[in-house]
Amino acid sequence: HNVLESDPWSWPFMVYPMRMVGWDDSSIKYLEIGNPFLWWGSATVCLLFPLQLFYWLVCWQRKCMSWRSTEFREYIDGAMILWGGWALHYLPFFAMGRVTYIHHYLPALYFGILFLAYQIYNVSSWYLSERSLRRVLFTCATTALFGFWWFSPLTYGWNKPIADLKGMQWASSWPVYKDQFEL
Secondary structure, X not given: OOOOEOOHHHOOOOOOOEEOOOXXXXXXXXXXXXXXXXXXXXXXXXXXXXXXXXXXXXXXXXXXXXXXXXXXXXXXXXXXXXXXXXXXXXXXXXXXXXXXXXXXXXXXXXXXXXXXXXXXXXXXXXXXXXXXXXXXXXXHHHHHHHHHHHHHHHHHXXXXXXXXXXXXXXXXOOOOOXXXXXX
């Protein structure tokens, strides 16, 4: 690897965000980093969905589900469109014989985030009261906004020494303070 390329397996969990420009104290620093809550949450629901689907299809076949068949079908149709969009935009990169970068994951991430919201809303609405559902949705929205606010200096540019920006190194592989591929 060099400082720019990354393998597709690392994209859903944002293992190697990409530095966009120079990183000296006088440069404006940009890091191609997203909201970790959204990246990690969407990766989790997208990767676990095939297991969830298998479990529910077995339950549906054995008639041990309390869902009406139309209710189950509506959920599966929406889930398959969103998960399918994620899979079709992500999985082909494993077969590519070219250099790959984290920004290649962004179209798949779009579907992943929509799928995360779909899963949170549907699963919560099945098991929680209306009041509890609102609390879950408020908590999720607040968490997403916090992640956006926290990482916005790196996303929109930081023109001061990077040491002044504390608490940005959430994973040891992130090149926030030190680039592991630096020559």
